[in-house]
Every structure is written in structure tokens, then in C-alpha cells.
Amino acid sequence: MSLSMRRTRLLMVSSAAGFAGAAYSIRAVLDGPVEQYSGAALSGAIVYTIAIFIWPPVSPAVAGGAAIAYCWFIEFAQLTPVPGAISQRSWFARQLLGAQFDSVDVAWYPVGVIPLVAAHWILRARMRSRTDPAPAASSSGV
Known part of the structure; x- marks a missing residue:
């Protein structure tokens, strides 16, 4: 595994821990809609970090789509009695x-996912611009 993949995975573990800490801190201090909505958004953010942890080279759009789809799958699964029974x-x-x-x-x-997709896209573009050589000057004389 390359050093950049290790760094990415370490960053994703740290990010997930930070998002979880934020969610539990909000839950400890606040009650009501802010707690509920932030919990869902931060859960989506955590799932996004898990997608990047599993496959660091994944594109931001694919990781974001997978994270949202997974969150929705889990949420709609709650329409069945299975998650509730397991959660008890x-x-x-x-x-x-x-x-x-x-x-x-x-x-x-x-x-919770879309801002991370945007940030990931921006960071990826900046990293590529740093590693790509400057285009050669045109020799056409124009």
C-alpha cells in the first residue's frame, strides 16, 4: 500500500472520529430538531469517510453517491421490523x-455528504495541478 493511501486512510479514520464526536457532543448538549438533523447529516459524512477509507482512489461523485445510497438503504430498511429488533x-x-x-x-x-464531495473535488484538483507539469510553451510564435 502506498504512503498516500495510508495517509488518506488515516485522515478518513480521524475524520470519522471527528464527525462522530461532533454528533455525540451535539446530542449531549442539544435536544430536538438540531440534534436530529445534525445527527443524520453527520452520519452521512461518516459513511462518506468510510467509502474513501475502503477505496481511496474512488472519485468524489462515486463515493458521495455510494454514501447517500447506503444511508437511504439503511433508512428505508427501518420500514421493516428487522433493524428495530436488532437495535433493541x-x-x-x-x-x-x-x-x-x-x-x-x-x-x-x-x-452531510455534498460538502465533503465538493471539498474532495477541490483538494483532488489542487493535488493534480501540483503534480502535473506545466504545459509546454507554444512554438508557433503567436
């Missing part, structure tokens, strides 16, 4: 699967 037995499972469907969460997952 385990705090960890409840954090991963949730317990009940909330249509508002469906809208808030992209709020």
Missing part, C-alpha cells in the same frame, strides 16, 4: 442501523 439488543447496532424510519433524515444525509 445492542447499543452499537442501534448506532449503525437506527430504530425507526424518519423521512426527514432522508433529506439530511446529502447535507
Whole structure:
């Protein structure tokens, strides 16, 4: 594994921990809509970091699409009794699967993912511009 892949993965672990810490801090201090909406957005952000951790070379759009699709899959799975039953037995499972469907969460997952996609795209473009050689000067004399 290359050094850049290791750095990327370390950054993703750190980012996921930071997003989780932010979510639990908000939950500890606030109650109501801010807690709920920020929790969904930060969950989407965590899933995005997991996508990059799993496959660092993935494009921002693919990682973002996969993160949103996964979050929506988990949310819509909550329309069945399975996640709720599993979540009753385990705090960890409840954090991963949730317990009940909330249509508002469906809208808030992209709020956590889209800014990361934009930042990833910008960083990737800057890194490419640093590593690409300058274009050769035209010899046409124009």
C-alpha cells in the first residue's frame, strides 16, 4: 500500500472520529430538531469517510453517491421490523442501523455528504495541478 493511501486512510479514520464526536457532543448538549438533523447529516459524512477509507482512489461523485445510497438503504430498511429488533439488543447496532424510519433524515444525509464531495473535488484538483507539469510553451510564435 502506498504512503498516500495510508495517509488518506488515516485522515478518513480521524475524520470519522471527528464527525462522530461532533454528533455525540451535539446530542449531549442539544435536544430536538438540531440534534436530529445534525445527527443524520453527520452520519452521512461518516459513511462518506468510510467509502474513501475502503477505496481511496474512488472519485468524489462515486463515493458521495455510494454514501447517500447506503444511508437511504439503511433508512428505508427501518420500514421493516428487522433493524428495530436488532437495535433493541445492542447499543452499537442501534448506532449503525437506527430504530425507526424518519423521512426527514432522508433529506439530511446529502447535507452531510455534498460538502465533503465538493471539498474532495477541490483538494483532488489542487493535488493534480501540483503534480502535473506545466504545459509546454507554444512554438508557433503567436
